[in-house]
Amino acid sequence: MLKIKNLCTHFPTERGLVKAVNNVSLSLGSGEILGLVGESGCGKSMTLLSILRLVPYPGKIVAGRIIFNGSDILQKSPAEMRMLRGKEIAMIFQDPMTTLNPVFKVGEQIGESLRIHGIMGQKIFQDKYGYKKRLAEKKRVLELMEEVGIPSPDVRYQEYPHQFSGGMQQRALIAIALSCNPKLLLADEPTTALDVTIQAQILALLEQINREHGTSIILVTHDLGVAAEFCQRIAVMYAGSLVEEGPTDEVIERPYHPYTRGLLRSIPRITGEKKRIEPIPGNVPDLAGLADGCPFAPRCTLAHNACRTEMIPLQQISAHHQVRCLCVS
Numbered sequence: 001m002l003k004i005k006n007l008c009t010h011f012p013t014e015r016g017l018v019k020a021v022n023n024v025s026l027s028l029g030s031g032e033i034l035g036l037v038g039e040s041g042c043g044k045s046m047t048l049l050s051i052l053r054l055v056p057y058p059g060k061i062v063a064g065r066i067i068f069n070g071s072d073i074l075q076k077s078p079a080e081m082r083m084l085r086g087k088e089i090a091m092i093f094q095d096p097m098t099t100l101n102p103v104f105k106v107g108e109q110i111g112e113s114l115r116i117h118g119i120m121g122q123k124i125f126q127d128k129y130g131y132k133k134r135l136a137e138k139k140r141v142l143e144l145m146e147e148v149g150i151p152s153p154d155v156r157y158q159e160y161p162h163q164f165s166g167g168m169q170q171r172a173l174i175a176i177a178l179s180c181n182p183k184l185l186l187a188d189e190p191t192t193a194l195d196v197t198i199q200a201q202i203l204a205l206l207e208q209i210n211r212e213h214g215t216s217i218i219l220v221t222h223d224l225g226v227a228a229e230f231c232q233r234i235a236v237m238y239a240g241s242l243v244e245e246g247p248t249d250e251v252i253e254r255p256y257h258p259y260t261r262g263l264l265r266s267i268p269r270i271t272g273e274k275k276r277i278e279p280i281p282g283n284v285p286d287l288a289g290l291a292d293g294c295p296f297a298p299r300c301t302l303a304h305n306a307c308r309t310e311m312i313p314l315q316q317i318s319a320h321h322q323v324r325c326l327c328v329s
């Protein structure tokens with residue numbers, strides 16, 4: 001349902017060109033959950049924002065194709081994009097605290113998308129004080145609040161975001177994203193600000209949505225463990241590039257890229273024999289003015305000269321597993 005081909009999103013900065021998304025190719029099947037994994041600043045959010053064409057200024061999509069249900073998102077008119085956002089493709093943004101508007105009731109914010117896309121029609125009635133109300137819309141909002149696990153929806157509908165806990169705010173954002181029954185849900189680190197038990201509940205909720213509505217999901221996370229548990233496929237990004245992508249069990253059991261292997265070695269385990277966590281030596285590079293060649297080469301123990309100078313092609317390991325590394329050839 002979604003095919004991203006050679007997507008490049010660049011930011012011109014005073015320090016040089018930042019290739020936030022550098023030649024990224026990805027695909028997502030209908031009903032699938034894809035985990036997009038990588039360290040902070042590697043371009044995960046910019047990849048999702050590119051899909052909705054919401055890259056912040058001065059960033060720009062400079063090349064590539066994003067084929068969604070057979071047509072190229074990058075060729076659509078602004079009016080077509082407004083129809084697509086929220087209705088066909090919905091996004092749960094990274095920071096729930098700043099995404100909800102503090103001065104509007106949560107229930108009204110959940111109903112906004114329904115109103116914008118005209119989903120519930122215009123069935124309006126007047127209450128005894130003469131206020132116009134949209135009956136069907138409120139009913140749908142209450143259903144959505146119940147579905148995402150917000151208790152006492154009737155009361156919660158009238159409350160403001162500051163009266164919601166972090167977990168409840170995240171649930172409200174999921175309700176907003178779900179309101180128009182999107183085919184694709186882009187979830188940008190939906191659990192980062194939450195404690196582990198709430199994190200597990202939110203992930204279980206996303207899984208339930210995927211199962212019951214068949215919604216395809218791209219789950220952005222910096223936690224490879226979370227991706228391994230919830231996603232059928234995993235894509236690993238490093239410094240703007242997609243370095244490895246494939247079915248979860250193949251990527252976890254037979255990782256090819258030295259960065260993916262490094263990430264796996266640095267996950268703490270509580271079962272099995274005790275082992276020291278091995279951090280990946282070195283630091284994430286500055287994306288401004290990054291040279292051609294593999295961005296991981298300066299930290300890679302297997303790197304040779306060609307890795308530092310050549311553009312590394314994406315190599316096919318198996319039918320659905322690909323990796324951007326010269327060690328494979």
Ligand SMILES: Nc1ncnc2c1ncn2[C@@H]1O[C@H](COP(=O)(O)OP(=O)(O)OP(=O)(O)O)[C@@H](O)[C@H]1O
Pocket residue numbers: 011013018020038039040041042043044045046047056057058059094222287
């Ligand atoms: N307004 C901007 N101007 C210049 N560069 C930017 C701007 N916004 C983002 N970038 C660059 O784009 C790169 C990718 O950012 P992005 O937000 O996609 O990272 P991320 O993988 O989502 O990180 P995190 O896990 O912290 O959310 C960053 O390294 C940053 O340098």
Ligand SMILES: [Mg+2]
Pocket residue numbers: 044045046094188
């Ligand atoms: Mg981000």
